[in-house]
Amino acid sequence: MGLIPAAAPKRATDLWYTEPFDKGWRIAFRIRQTLYSGESEYQQIDLFESESFGKVLVLDGMTMLTERDECGYHEMLVHLPMFTHAKPKRVLIIGGGDGGTLREVLRHPCVEEAVQVEIDSEVMEVSRRFLPELASGFSDPRATVVVGDGISYVGNAPDGSFDVILVDSTDPIGPAEGLFKKEFYSQCRRVLREKGVIAVQSGSPLFQPEVLRQVAAIFKELFPISCSYLSSVPAYGGPWSFTLGSLGPDPAHGPSRPLEGLKGTLRYYTPSLHKAALALPRYVEEMVE
Amino acid sequence: MGLIPAAAPKRATDLWYTEPFDKGWRIAFRIRQTLYSGESEYQQIDLFESESFGKVLVLDGMTMLTERDECGYHEMLVHLPMFTHAKPKRVLIIGGGDGGTLREVLRHPCVEEAVQVEIDSEVMEVSRRFLPELASGFSDPRATVVVGDGISYVGNAPDGSFDVILVDSTDPIGPAEGLFKKEFYSQCRRVLREKGVIAVQSGSPLFQPEVLRQVAAIFKELFPISCSYLSSVPAYGGPWSFTLGSLGPDPAHGPSRPLEGLKGTLRYYTPSLHKAALALPRYVEEMVE
Known part of the structure; x- marks a missing residue:
């Protein structure tokens, strides 16, 4: 009591x-x-x-x-450039320690080798333990995982050695800062094969407009074809931007080949959305013009 | 001390x-x-x-x-149906007490009369006092504001009296519940003129998938052409859905006329985005199929 x-x-x-x-x-x-x-x-x-x-x-x-909305990020970062390219065989992923980007890349049966360069092995370890659905690609025989600095890796890679490069980085503060600079993107272009395609995450148009502006401007200088596109990722505050550079194929023509043959089931990307994602709201158009 | x-x-x-x-x-x-x-x-x-x-x-x-992101909602609710129609002269707005929808409708010089039926005059009063940029249309000579129940208004309106109907309601709980029912939409169809177009907000595909599913299914039954489309409104949690029904023109053909002549400056809608908004992410396609 x-x-x-x-x-x-x-x-x-x-x-x-x-x-x-x-x-x-x-x-x-x-x-x-x-x-x-x-x-x-x-x-x-x-x-x-x-x-x-x-x-x-x-x-x-x-x-x-x-887990609920990563599809809007990973599928759009990966499949738009991967389907813009006619037949990507060698793919380079910078960052992406959780494995989601690698998982999406490996859905494409034409991929012979995917090299992932992630600086922080502990992120991959945590993903392997707790996010096995995302980390599944790490054990694929076509995957080569390099623990190291993406900038050095690209700087030392031979000319024309990859069909597609994907930069799945954190924000441009801290370890990923150099991944948003012209010097790095310019090395990426050197490392791309003929008709190669690169796509990078370029921040929130709402909360990091300067990141998108800068990346879009650099890509315009470096690549004969470039464009920014959007996806919707609620956990990132809504709209999220990616920027693509191409040495040949035009993403505006839509996917270069049918989706049939892709392993597993997509939750976000569709052939119609491929083209549609390139149409930007007016306020975003103004940022990248 | x-x-x-x-x-x-x-x-x-x-x-x-x-x-x-x-x-x-x-x-x-x-x-x-x-x-x-x-x-x-x-x-x-x-x-x-x-x-x-x-x-x-x-x-x-x-x-x-x-104020920061209302453009993604109002411009997409309004301009997609308004530009789908060849020449909307009489427009009916149900709800939309803040005035944003009316403001967008009145940008179109072809509009001769816009009737807005809002149940809560105090919302309009608050908007007039504190959101003059949104409420500007209330004093336009082409605007007729009716304080009353949208369902009764539509029920009593003559057949074929509006070119475009826009339903800008709150969520389907409380005062707006009846605005999501087949009976109401069916009355809207009756009130549309030949080749008329209706668009309604149909909720968040993420947090209210059952609202989108239901509205899309009813529109499919009621209108010869119907489709759902998305915008991005961070304050609404990211993606937001609208559903459009048409008695004639197909929204997939894009805007029926050039944007020149529209009053003021848009921040969101563009002709490319008109078509692009109809391409849905896979998980949303599955909801409305």
């Missing part, structure tokens, strides 16, 4: 992970449990099981992916 | 408005000040000045618009 009733109702811990997009706007996920939390040589890595978006991977406090 | 220093550093009130999209996901806006807060006959109305998104209008705890 007393102030505390004998059978007090239980109250669960109400845990929220919050990402501030700027000082005035936040997205928050209710967290069921923290599956992993650790500091690697390069960054803080957190993996949460969320209430509404499945597992959520967070690097240095920024959402990298949620 | 004591525990409180004589010149304690000032600390501002840190105020956040939060919308829960489901029990596990939230979007939050930092609020500089509350400009208006009141209860009308129909709903709670709040208007905030936010840190990052300009003014934010909230009805019954749900974000209706922010």
Whole structure:
């Protein structure tokens, strides 16, 4: 007897992970449990099981992916350039430690080798343990995983050695800063084979317009054909941009070959969406013009 | 002297408005000040000045618009059907108390009369006072504002009296529930002129897939041509859906006439985006198939 009733109702811990997009706007996920939390040589890595978006991977406090909406990012980063190219055999992925980009690349049966260069082996380890659906490609015989710096790798790679290059980086602060510079993109162009295609994530048009502007301007200088396109990734605050450069095929012509033969089931990319993603809202057009 | 220093550093009130999209996901806006807060006959109305998104209008705890991204909603709800129609002269708007939809409709010089039926006059009053950029159309001589129930208005309207109908409602709970039912849409069809076009907001494909599914299915039954399309509205959690029904012109053919002549400057809609918005991500295609 007393102030505390004998059978007090239980109250669960109400845990929220919050990402501030700027000082005035936040997205928050209710967290069921923290599956992993650790500091690697390069960054803080957190993996949460969320209430509404499945597992959520967070690097240095920024959402990298949620199981629920990663398709909007990975499928659009990968299949637009991969289907723009007539027959990509050798593909280079810079970053993308969670494995989602590699998984999408390996859906294409024409791929003979996919080389992934990721600086932080612990991100890959966490993904292998907790996100096996994303990390499935790491054990594919066509995949070569290099733990190292993407800039050095590309700098040392022979001329004309890849059909498609995909840059799946974090934001241009911290370890990924150099991946948004002209010097790096220019090395990428050198490493592309004839008729090669490169696509990179180029930030949120809403919260990082300067990133998109800069990448689009550099690609316009470096590649005979270039364009930016959008996808919708709620966990990234809505619209997300990618920028593509091509030494030959034009992405505006749509996919170069039928989707049949692709392994597994897509949730986001379609041949119609390939072309449609290139049509930008007016305010984004103005950024990249 | 004591525990409180004589010149304690000032600390501002840190105020956040939060919308829960489901029990596990939230979007939050930092609020500089509350400009208006009141209860009308129909709903709670709040208007905030936010840190990052300009003014934010909230009805019954749900974000209706922010100045920063309302273009993605209003321009796509309005211009896609308005440019699908060859020459819309009489336009009916159901809901849309903030005035944004009316403003977009009146950009079209071919419009002779726009009738807006809004149940809650206080929303219009708040918009007139605090969102003059959105409410500008209320004083246009071509605009007729009716304070009343949209369902009754349409039920009593003569056959074939409007070229375009736009339903700019709140979510299908509370006052707007009946605006998502077959009976209402069927009355709308009756009220459309030959070759008329209707477009309605049909919810978030992510958080209200059942709304989109239902509206798309009803439109398929009622209209010879129907389709759903998407825009990107960060304050609504990312992708937002609209559904269009047509008695004649096909939205897939793109705008029926050039944009020149449209009053003012668009921030979102473009002729390319008109067609592109109809291409849906695979997971949304599956909802409306």
